[in-house]
Amino acid sequence: MRRPNFFIVGAPRCGTTALCSYLKQHPEIWFSVDKEPHFFGSDLAPQPGTVREEDLYLALFAGAGERPRAGEGSVWYLSSRRAPAEIRAYAPDAKIVILLREPAQMAYSLYSLYCRTGNEDLPTFEEALAAEPERRDGRRLPAGVYFPMGLLYTDAARYAEKVERYLTVFGRENVHCILFDDFVRDTVLAYRRCLEFLGVDPGFEAELDPGQANQRIRMLAVRQLRQLPPELLRRIRFQEMKLHDGAAPRPPLTAAAAERLRSLCADDVARLGALLGRDLGAWTRGEAVAPEPAARKAPRGDVLASMRALRSFPPALRAKHDKVETLERKFARWQKMRVPELSLEQRPYSPAWPAWFAGEEARIVAALGPRAARIEHFGSTSVPGLSSKNVIDIAVGLEGPPDPAAETALAGIGYASYGNSPVDPETLWLWKFDDDRAFVLHVCDHRRPWIGEQADMREYLRAHPLERDRYAEMKRLLAEEKDKGLLHYSLRKLAITVEMVDRAQTWRAAAGRAPNTAP
Amino acid sequence: MTDQVLEQIKRIVVEDLDVNLKYEDLDDSVPLFEEGLALDSVILVELVSFIEKRFNILLRDESLNMETFKNLQSVARVIREQLAEKPA
Numbered sequence: 321m322r323r324p325n326f327f328i329v330g331a332p333r334c335g336t337t338a339l340c341s342y343l344k345q346h347p348e349i350w351f352s353v354d355k356e357p358h359f360f361g362s363d364l365a366p367q368p369g370t371v372r373e374e375d376l377y378l379a380l381f382a383g384a385g386e387r388p389r390a391g392e393g394s395v396w397y398l399s400s401r402r403a404p405a406e407i408r409a410y411a412p413d414a415k416i417v418i419l420l421r422e423p424a425q426m427a428y429s430l431y432s433l434y435c436r437t438g439n440e441d442l443p444t445f446e447e448a449l450a451a452e453p454e455r456r457d458g459r460r461l462p463a464g465v466y467f468p469m470g471l472l473y474t475d476a477a478r479y480a481e482k483v484e485r486y487l488t489v490f491g492r493e494n495v496h497c498i499l500f501d502d503f504v505r506d507t508v509l510a511y512r513r514c515l516e517f518l519g520v521d522p523g524f525e526a527e528l529d530p531g532q533a534n535q536r537i538r539m540l541a542v543r544q545l546r547q548l549p550p551e552l553l554r555r556i557r558f559q560e561m562k563l564h565d566g567a568a569p570r571p572p573l574t575a576a577a578a579e580r581l582r583s584l585c586a587d588d589v590a591r592l593g594a595l596l597g598r599d600l601g602a603w604t605r606g607e608a609v610a611p612e613p614a615a616r617k618a619p620r621g622d623v624l625a626s627m628r629a630l631r632s633f634p635p636a637l638r639a640k641h642d643k644v645e646t647l648e649r650k651f652a653r654w655q656k657m658r659v660p661e662l663s664l665e666q667r668p669y670s671p672a673w674p675a676w677f678a679g680e681e682a683r684i685v686a687a688l689g690p691r692a693a694r695i696e697h698f699g700s701t702s703v704p705g706l707s708s709k710n711v712i713d714i715a716v717g718l719e720g721p722p723d724p725a726a727e728t729a730l731a732g733i734g735y736a737s738y739g740n741s742p743v744d745p746e747t748l749w750l751w752k753f754d755d756d757r758a759f760v761l762h763v764c765d766h767r768r769p770w771i772g773e774q775a776d777m778r779e780y781l782r783a784h785p786l787e788r789d790r791y792a793e794m795k796r797l798l799a800e801e802k803d804k805g806l807l808h809y810s811l812r813k814l815a816i817t818v819e820m821v822d823r824a825q826t827w828r829a830a831a832g833r834a835p836n837t838a839p
Numbered sequence: 840m841t842d843q844v845l846e847q848i849k850r851i852v853v854e855d856l857d858v859n860l861k862y863e864d865l866d867d868s869v870p871l872f873e874e875g876l877a878l879d880s881v882i883l884v885e886l887v888s889f890i891e892k893r894f895n896i897l898l899r900d901e902s903l904n905m906e907t908f909k910n911l912q913s914v915a916r917v918i919r920e921q922l923a924e925k926p927a
Contacts, residue, residue: 353880538872539904541880546887557857557881 326391330398333429334419348520350384352392353544361400369559404489421500423477438464480591597736673701693766698774710757717766780824
């Protein structure tokens with residue numbers, strides 16, 4: 321039987337239903353007609369629509385056929401402590417989508433929903449918030465309550481620990497977080513990114529007007545529903561009735577209630593921001609989060625010039641370079657890379673740079689603990705006398721290859737992932753922006769050869785002022801060709817680097833020193 | 840002339856479906872969705888299943904489209920077509 325391989329896990333009231341109605345239209349996606357079966361999460365109390373029987377659950381995906389993605393959208397999986405591991409055990413290749421919304425808006429929307437469905441009976445949101453401690457102990461529950469956990473609105477609006485759990489279990493590359501603010505502001509873009517994440521055709525144009533989208537998928541729903549076992553149909557019917565029951569108008573969200581919730585969640589919002597590499601400060605003021613800091617594909621620039629640079633790479637150096645990754649492969653990888661948009665200017669050497677490195681090194685060691693085997697400052701800011709931007713490049717060598725736990729630990733001190741490092745395909749590239757400076761981590765197994773090469777080059781340039789000046793002059797000449805684009809620049813600079821590394825290694829060997837493997 | 844098929848569909852809607860609609864609500868051309876009878880997908884599946892039992896036919900998947908379920912008249916037309924195809 322076909323098992324699902326992607327899950328929208330929440331949070332409730334954050335746009336999951338709209339996203340589902342867009343995903344259902346995609347020809348490569350099969351989406352469960354019962355949006356929220358809540359099959360996983362054995363620590364969650366069953367709700368009216370919960371499907372715990374495996375045969376019934378799998379019936380929801382029986383029609384998926386050869387579609388590459390089959391999914392469902394149970395919004396309480398996010399709150400469940402057990403769901404991540406249970407999903408992973410059942411569907412090891414699963415992709416996870418998480419939508420998140422400003423806590424007060426989300427909690428109030430949940431309150432409004434439960435007023436309609438009968439899960440809530442307190443007449444104002446303030447009273448409902450005040451009742452949370454009692455409700456946690458099982459008191460003051462409405463007569464019609466069917467999901468008491470849902471009434472702990474403040475719990476539901478705290479996301480960081482839950483998101484972290486999914487990141488740890490599935491790894492960052494398998495978890496896609498969408499902010500409600502981004503989803504609403506540019507639905508086309510958010511939808512396309514989600515499709516890219518799921519590995520299906522991102523060019524598909526779905527109907528994104530909610531009403532029209534429902535029209536478009538209604539008959540699909542009918543065809544799916546009539547294939548289901550009657551028992552399942554009965555449960556879905558019951559769930560639908562609850563959702564569409566009487567809807568008395570709710571008093572609006574008051575400033576006081578919003579303020580209370582926001583202050584209760586402020587610490588969590590800060591932690592979530594660090595986890596996602598996004599500034600969520602706007603949420604604490606009840607505003608929409610600003611769009612993601614522009615990350616763009618490296619502009620291709622003058623492709624012919626880049627090709628010429630590739631072909632004119634000195635053959636002797638090429639042989640050295642290609643051992644780890646061929647130049648062609650690196651060129652192809654660079655073309656697809658996401659590059660952070662920086663507006664930092666070139667500056668003369670500053671003694672602040674090694675001091676910044678030392679401070680950051682301490683933070684990294686504290687975050688990674690014994691996993692940090694080797695940390696090196698490299699690049700222009702590591703050599704006194706070279707000019708550079710305020711960008712501190714740091715090699716972080718781990719015991720073993722980088723994994724989600726390490727990435728999460730570094731996210732905790734403000735680093736956001738930008739894929740693989742330009743220096744090496746098996747090295748992660750993490751950035752932290754801090755006013756007019758940036759820290760760039762290149763995180764890999766400490767045995768990756770490039771770390772020693774960069775350390776050699778640093779030592780060589782520190783010890784040879786004339787070589788350092790020659791290096792600076794080559795970079796200056798290169799900078800004048802910037803109009804040929806970043807790719808061209810990077811390739812030419814790579815040739816210079818490979819040459820310098822070669823000289824550094826010869827120098828070290830002549831001096832009879834051991835290879836630069838450990839600090 | 841009373842339309843037998845249409846009458847039977849109306850009776851299914853009023854008597855069999857759990858939708859709280861009265862016979863008087865059922866104009867032949869009232870839309871079945873949002874602005875009309877507001878039937879949801881689950882109810883629609885029940886309607887299809889009751890129709891199939893009552894008329895002893897199987898509605899083809901390709902008949903399950905918005906054109907068929909525009910209103911009660913269009914549903915009746917599709918049923919009549921399938922009944923006509925059925926060998927006596």
